[in-house]
């Protein structure tokens with residue numbers, strides 16, 4: 001990878017908070033851990049994490065200390081624990097169709113950052129997202145699903161190409177993080193950082209978000 005993880009975090013911070021944030025070494029370590037897990041997933045095609053009584057009992061007694069919070073799509077092909085070779089207690093995960101930054105998603109991320117002290121929030125879109133396709137198509141959905149797709153449509157903006165639409169929707173969710181004073185305060189004190197990514201449901205690879213115009 002040509003770009004450093006600090007570039008990814010600088011990009012995420014700029015998108016989320018609209019300003020240059022102090023460097024957060026813990027977030028860089030968390031991002032490194034996630035991407036090492038993704039590399040393992042690509043090599044082995046299975047999750048090497050042990051799901052044992054010992055881990056369940058330890059986390060039950062001592063509490064949870066996840067190293068990152070992840071907001072991603074509810075799509076059944078996008079399981080974050082497998083993608084990042086993570087186990088019980090490792091990731092604080094929020095999922096909904098289209099990785100929408102709803103008030104409940106944002107509140108959950110505030111909980112992860114303020115109370116569980118995660119140093120990294122990763123927003124992960126994915127290729128072939130049905131929610132984004134539904135937002136691009138103009139036929140109406142009803143009920144709560146209609147409201148959800150309307151939210152994704154705002155994120156998609158004027159894009160017509162599905163890849164651009166997925167990227168726009170991802171950027172929109174990242175930008176919505178800036179509405180949180182809780183997250184902004186932690187980020188301004190160098191205790192929290194942000195990153196965006198797109199997961200490829202065919203290859204299994206996670207591509208981190210870099211400033212537009214950067215070499216891929």
Ligand SMILES: [Zn+2]
Pocket residue numbers: 073074075097098099126128129130131132
């Ligand atoms: Zn999706």
